[in-house]
Amino acid sequence: MRRITLRLILSAIGICICCILLVFIVSNFSNNIYEIESKSAKCNCPPTKNSFPQIIPSESSITRIETILKPCEEIQKSSPVQRAILIYYPHHQSEYFFPEVRWLYRSWVEMLLDQPPTWRTDFVIFTYNFSTEFRKLGCVNRIRQDKEEPSICRLFLYVPIQFRTKNITDNSFQHAFDDAKRVMASYKDMNGSFISVPLVNDKETFDGKRSESLYENLRSYGYIDSINTIYEGYWTFKMYDFVLRTDIGKFTIFD
Structure with a gap:
């Protein structure tokens, strides 16, 4: 049976401490990312309704577009x-x-x-x-x-x-x-x-x-x-x- 020495005990303790530190660092890093993503950004732009006022045209301002092209008609073989x-x-x-x-x-x-x-x-x-x-x-x-x-x-x-x-x-x-x-x-x-x-x-x-x-x-x-x-x-x-x-x-x- 292998003898347990002081050096082996200290190595085990060091490995445990490293694992604990690694878990702590990873958990804190994930929390910071979540906080950054969830934090709402402030928008300094003015409200849309103030920047682009809605214009409702009246009937008098609407220009009627007349059809220029003649309606398409099927060409028959008997047609000239x-x-x-x-x-x-x-x-x-x-x-x-x-x-x-x-x-x-x-x-x-x-x-x-x-x-x-x-x-x-x-x-x-x-x-x-x-x-x-x-x-x-x-x-x-x-x-x-x-x-x-x-x-x-x-x-x-x-x-x-x-x-x-x-x-x-x-x-x-x-x-x-x-x-x-x-x-x-x-x-x-x-x-x-x-x-x-x-x-x-x-x-x-x-x-x-x-x-x-x-x-x-x-x-x-x-x-x-x-x-x-x-x-x-x-x-x-x-x-x-x-x-x-x-x-x-x-x-x-x-x-």
Whole structure:
């Protein structure tokens, strides 16, 4: 049997004292946390009712909001509907983009095969020149006149922002389409007039200062013409019931 020595007794007493001190410290620490959490914080903010007085509007101060948009009505397949697929085509990058135009054109033609007989869907292109490639696709330079006119490819001449230098914009874009005029003059079925954008006399769709600002600040932005044709060319497609603005390299599903 192991002998109990004085050293062993003192060690046991020391361990007991340490345990008692540890329990005392832990219990006091827990009580302090509880007191801190339970102690309510004083708020120096003024009462809400004094800071934000409630205002009850009178009937005379209420402005009646009238509905601007027409109520949505379901489109029937027998209803006459005018639609447009709209793109901007950068003529100066034809080697890259024209093959994509042909794919989009083909998907539009395939879509027309299943189109209801009273619906019309035009393929609308904004570009800087009326090249022979678009003539071969059957594109015309005229605005839709009515809902009876068949679906067709329509090409409207548009001056890209990066080409709006001073010699182009002088005299209200008078010489902006000289090259296009020479090309179109070779087409026997076209008269002297043609549809072009911007329409400088239309204040709703053209602002000279805005055009200059776009040239100064955004002519290097790759998508500026895709966006700007929606604004300046609006008068050429505002007669449509539905318009799909899309990228060139996309297949069209417009049913």
